[in-house]
Amino acid sequence: MSNTETYTVTGMTCGHCVASVTEEIQEIPGVENVEVALETGAVSVTSREPLDDTVIRSAVEEAGYQLT
C-alpha cells in the first residue's frame, strides 16, 4: 500500500524547475512517484510510508524553492 500526499511549492517557473524539484524529492528514501503541476505548484508525492513534512520541505528548499 502506498500513500500519496499533495504539497504546494512556490517559485517554479519552467520545466527545469519542475525537474529540479522532482529529482530532489525522488532522492528521499521510500518515495515511489512524484508528479508536479507547474501552473498550480501542486506536487504529489507517493511513498511506501507516510513522510514527515520536514523531509519534503528540506528537499524542496534544496532544489531552491519553497513549500507553502
Added chain:
Amino acid sequence: MSNTETYTVTGMTCGHCVASVTEEIQEIPGVENVEVALETGAVSVTSREPLDDTVIRSAVEEAGYQLT
C-alpha cells in the same frame, strides 16, 4: 580581437533557462564568452570572428527559446 554582439531571447524565466541558453551558445565554435540578463532577455555573445545570426538562432532554439 573579439566581437561582441547582443541578441534578445524570449521565454527565459529562471536561472535554469539562462544556463541552458548559455551552454548551447558556448558550444558554437569560436564563441569566447556568453552573458545573459534574465530580466531583459539580453544575450551578449563574444566571439573571435563575427557569427552568423542563423547559428545563434539555431542554438537558442535548440535550448528551447526564441530569438526576437
